[in-house]
Amino acid sequence: MSDLERFIKHRPDSGQWTILDYIVVGGGLAGTTVAARLAENYEVTVLLVEAGSDNRTDKIVYDIYAYSQAFGTDLDWAWPTDQGKTIRGGKTLGGSTSINGAHYTRGMQAQYDAWTTLLEISAADAGWDWEGILGYMQKSEAFSAPNSQQAAKGAESVADYHGLSGPVQVTYPDAMYGGPEQPDFINSIVNLTGIEHCPDVNGSGSNCVLMTPLTIDWHDSDHRSSSCQAYLTPVESQRTNWLTLTEHLVRNSNYLVEHRKRTASGIEFAPSSGGSTRYAATALKEKIVAAGAIQSPALLQLSGIGDSSLLNSLDIGTNLDMKGVGRNLQEQTMNSLGAGGNFDYGGEGPSDCIAYPNIHQVFGCNKIALQVAVDHNWAASQSASADSQAALEKIYEVQAGLILNGNAPIVELFYDTGYPECQLTGFGIDLWQLLPFSRGNVSITTTDPFTRPAVNVNYFGVGWDLDVQVASVSTSLSTGETVPGTRVPNTNGNFGSDQDWKSWILDPSVGLSAICGICEIHELSSKGVVDAQLKIYNMTNVRVVDASILPMQISAPPSATLYGVTEKAADIIRASN
Template identity: 50%
Template structure:
């Protein structure tokens, strides 16, 4: 999901003293009220804890993280990866409502969505990261927002933005400036299909990544991979080097040293230093309700702190000496900006909110992927383990549509202008959106970026299961607050399938799923498709008609991924308000987002350090 907050491309950026508690996670708001910190991070999720962890490495820096959820690290719904899904629609999930009566999941707990997601660890196509540069100001072309720069932060040691003097004084810290600690598969896991390429992974970062001890060893996962090869995909040892257009066994963000428990941003960046890190305070159970600004109306505006509280309690204030960093997610961050007076001034005035900065595109350009579950019955084969599942296929548009691909490609090339016009109300303008569309279309058509994902899911929704979704939607939506009450959830208009191409791709991947069920060797393990089944979508020479697939997909899809478009970190016309979460991504990538978001947050921390 993408929601543009609109922030600038600039990378630049007499108070009460805090009585520090080393690495404290606190629940008492009075311990942070009226105190002053160098940085206040809004949201203790994946990006927020990563940035806070890096900034607080310096003993002279003070950081306050404010998280609306609780500290649930000891909750089995969080740490036990085999209980994936139990947190959904609970107090650990924001469950944002949408205009299509589908809830968007987002972690409302320490660690955010990294504490409740499926833990799949993949990276997008190299050219997709390189394309981000095309949407930057030419002056920022060498800023490292490309594959080489991002890959270094996702897995390697690299701090290109820091001055030589900073590097010299902080050498011991920078040896750890990477996100990933990958453990290569052992001989038993390799026998089950796992593999890796050492150059694609980091080994000393905080986030533990590996294949599960209880990895499935039955015939089903290799059979799926072999069937996908027969349908035209290549099988790769490891897709994490910027080459996801394949079928591959993929690792998870789980800890091999701790019973395969989840490795979230909370357990990776906070837990190891919780009792020793001075200057870092994490307040849970409190929601930031407003960013506070100095009285001066001269641009750029200067944030002085935040207001926070609970729906039934009083409001408190914390002060920021240097920056306020938003890491509240693709719905939470634009909503907070609007509550703070940054957004469409006309719309905000109707809610009685004084305008601080009139940015009409805050909350626009929302993008959300759609997922369906399909399945087939199985013979009496044994799964050979407990998982999690490990095999993913990422087909490109030519593999997905075969002999019809040329027609689909032509429809993209001929429709960008009309699509942009139809979605202009959810963007800065039709012209601006068409520029973004052209970059995305080039990735799809010329770079063969995967347009869909097929996640082999053992035992769900049937014995042989597949989760399928389109990855690069052209439909756009909006996030808009509907009340000045910060505890009223914003109105999220997702506009699923408002660009018909998105539904065309979803039909294409559903049809490919049916084909893979019927392709050896997976077909030898199958007793036949059960979801949707031939009664709901009758089989045919083309494996089901468009009309039947469309009808079934529309009534059986779910929201999938959260992300947004910014990449600019500093909010326009502010001096010290940054956004560091999925909102900084200028374009979606063909991957699960965790690995990329850790890289973004690691890079953001270096940007913030170098600006001071």
Template identity: 50%
Template sequence: MTLISTLLLALGLSASQPVKAIPVSGVTSSPEGIEGSTYDYIVIGGGLAGLTVAGRLSEDPAVSVLVVEAGADDRDNPAVFDIYEFTVAEGTALDWQYPVEDGRIINSGKTLGGCSSINGGSWTRGSVAQYDLWSTLLEDSEADVGWNWDRMLHYMRKSENFMPPTADQLAKGAESIPVVHGSSGPVHAAFSHGMYGGPQQPAFIASATNASGVVHCPDLSAGNPNCVSMNPVSINYNDNDRRSSSAEAYLTPVEKKRTNWVTLTQHLVTKIVWVDTKLPLVATGIEFATYTNTTNGTTRFIAHARKEVIVAAGALRTPAVLQLSGVGDADILGPLNITTLIDLKTVGRNLQEQTNTVVAAGGTGFPVNGTGPNNAIAYPNFFQIFGNASDAKAAEVERSIGTWAASQAENGHSAEALETIFRKQVGIVLKDRAPMVEMFYVTGPDVASNQILTVLWQLLPFSRGRVEIVSADPFEYPNIHVNYFNVSFDMDVMVAGLQTLRRIFKTPPLSNLSIGETVPGAAVPDDGKGGTAADWQPYILQNFGSVAHPIGTAAMMRRDLGGVVDAQLKVYDTANVRVVDASILPMQLSAHLSASLYGVAEKAADLIKVAQ
């Protein structure tokens, strides 16, 4: 008998006892019937990863699953289901609006489906080398668990129901490589009925190739995204382009059929409940409270877990849940009168977030011919943005790794650990030539009339930040310090990317659609080389935004590197608590995160099934 089974048996929660019908199923906002009940698995967070894991675990009718989500069920809200309404949900009750330094915020979905319910839906994947790198950060004995491109491709395809472009979409520039996509998964991805057909997206693609040397490829999901292409989005083409969120994909089709799965909305998990304080800690369930737009509940409810508690609250909320539960840095928890059960100091550290800035120009009056969403994306690498300065810049980067690591040590495990990680990250940049910036072309009625606009963001920041609770009150937001541009190279990448983007705007055929730059325009004079760093830097610092792709705060790495979870996604020194969300990613990907996170969650579900 395992340690978990022995302890749970003592509590009358035997993992081997027959599963009884759970009191309620489907989606509810009432704790009635849930308070005091026992489930095989409790999932904290009903976002992208949480609903994916719950959906897969509940495929077994003998397994009972509870999901607790802080947001409401907004699947019938057009701001959620209508991909053409992207950005409408931002700044509303559907958005956590996490405050960070300098008065900025990071948008994050506070609704069933999480960020998959309010994001732009872009469907891309990173480079082969970036997924393969994950295994090199684990113990040697864990290298065969399969955290690499080959296995991740399997799970990303498992999650996906991709629709190849139609004849009309092909005529507008859409392409795909069918073999890298799944065709029977829950999450739909496709090009939209309203795909833009004017000259602007093909012109951007051609000018990006002409000005930077980035090649035109048919598919950004094939493992080599260092190219420019048309990009599908997570929509169901056969359902009038309805957003295909994790809620629509994994929950909606089965919620009335599976009596073994209940999702409780508008309730916040306040902490994990443990058997005792002996290591490894064994979770017996969760404590939770009512959480609405107007109410922070004072009553605490309890639900019990026979097998596991799975934390899927997102990269900014997951570390707070662990810290409130006594898992984190004792120097943070002690002053808050929270008993430290596991002094795991890197919980909440290694935060990595991307930054973006806009370049725009007035247009010549070209036709839009569509309603969106946008599709054209370019992913240049280090050498394509730094150009003739690449060799000198690469040498500077190699010399600076140790200095960067020392400067970020307080937000990681140690300078030595970060130097190891940074050397691998530099290898991804210089040797494997993973994309360094994303250039996301925007057109259509949501942009000023006839305007050409591109959002650029750095993809692989070296600056590291942290997430720390500031109170034992679970309703109080944690302190989120992103540490933007603390490593100066992150700013260098932004500047070089924007200089390259200006060259693209001035290169035919895109230049033929432009009547002159409007943003930043005269605020950053163009010296013929795209503007000086001295002019760009203050402008960027004043005008940049967060991309809302935070990762790393419960990283899947060896403990000596600052890891919080192992290759099985178990929190170190716990017997039955796993983390399954963006916080486990040890390093940013040159991609939008959704497609990869579905793969992570699909793989996690299989790891959990095999372990039982």
């Protein structure tokens, strides 16, 4: 019996409704994790609805060496943006954890501690800081320390930083690269910038260069340990109280908010392929919106929760006028440099060597650049409305302080064997700008839920962000570079002018990103969307649990942090019900 047949069979009558305790919208990292934890209580029922398919047996998902092959397929949301760049996101069970690069690193302690400064004073002790999140990150993790062969290739770890009994497998590749390339990258970065070579980035500080673990399962031929593989696969035959429906999209706003009563009655959903078939469900306890940083704000807007001016323009009744829904979009933009080589890779990978330099290590003693960073007039160049300007200024102030006074890493330099220069001995460096000040937005353009929302990225709307990207490229460049090659002319020993680099970086075909911040946890008075309990302000039973709640980026890929946030969210939900 399929999951859909199970759903239909368990309807209490021939009508459209079935009754459950919890409904979770979105089967990505957050949705799968919170559904699994709620379903540990066999006395409650949980419905998880995912727009994508269950692709756990597809090699481009489970084989970590097939990374990037899912891009541009049905497993990828592939959101278009106003600047021509495509944003990748997993449209499959497990979400982006099923198609990402799988690197497991955390941000620095001060960045988590800063979240507390953005909450209402009465909620400042809610545990949204390093001390309150670290244990939950460890709870999600089953870390396997490097074996002797991996240690000989440079892999290290600090046992106290990690959890050992969680669902998500974290370790080093069994066939990790053993050639000279990764140690040479570390040594070069240390010599060039003065950055520290540390054994493990998953403690309280990330301003260093090191070899990093990945979310892979060494018990299973280095297969990907996605959220669904970690939280669902081991228990799906036992948890009869947990129903997962894939290939269905939550589509109708009428059921999420009931007649402005501040209580959500349920959801209506339909096959992701379209058509006229409709199903509906209601939850006795709570609805958890975990559709991701782009689809979650779109769903709220479809449900009458958002900026009333947008909703009115689409003839959607305003249930909650919340200006913050869909705003404060911030992305970690990426570019790649490539070069040829003449060495033996010494293994299969994946690559697992990353540097996280701070502002001084990127710009050196460039006083002009540092003065630009001190200037707090960033908000003037934003697309933010006047009523959210003060909130944005506050976030900027916190983030600028972390960069200037806390040595927060501003860029990730990821050594990448075999990419983007794909010769047998080619390699590259992928550069992510980690802490952008530019802000974009997400907004629906129609009441049709099958139409992707408009994503206005506003990349480099603040000039400082582009300066960081250019400086990072310059820090990483060496002779022998082939990507971007002649697109950035090399003349008289000068590796391209700033303007040449800016033109290349701004090319729509260049770059990827990671998103957060558009249903953010923040003071209501500062246009926040959810409170410290992750409930939508002025709603009684709807929470948002995914990357969209993070008020600002951290200096790391998001997965490790989001596992901790979601584990904490599950405990919050269980404690209140």
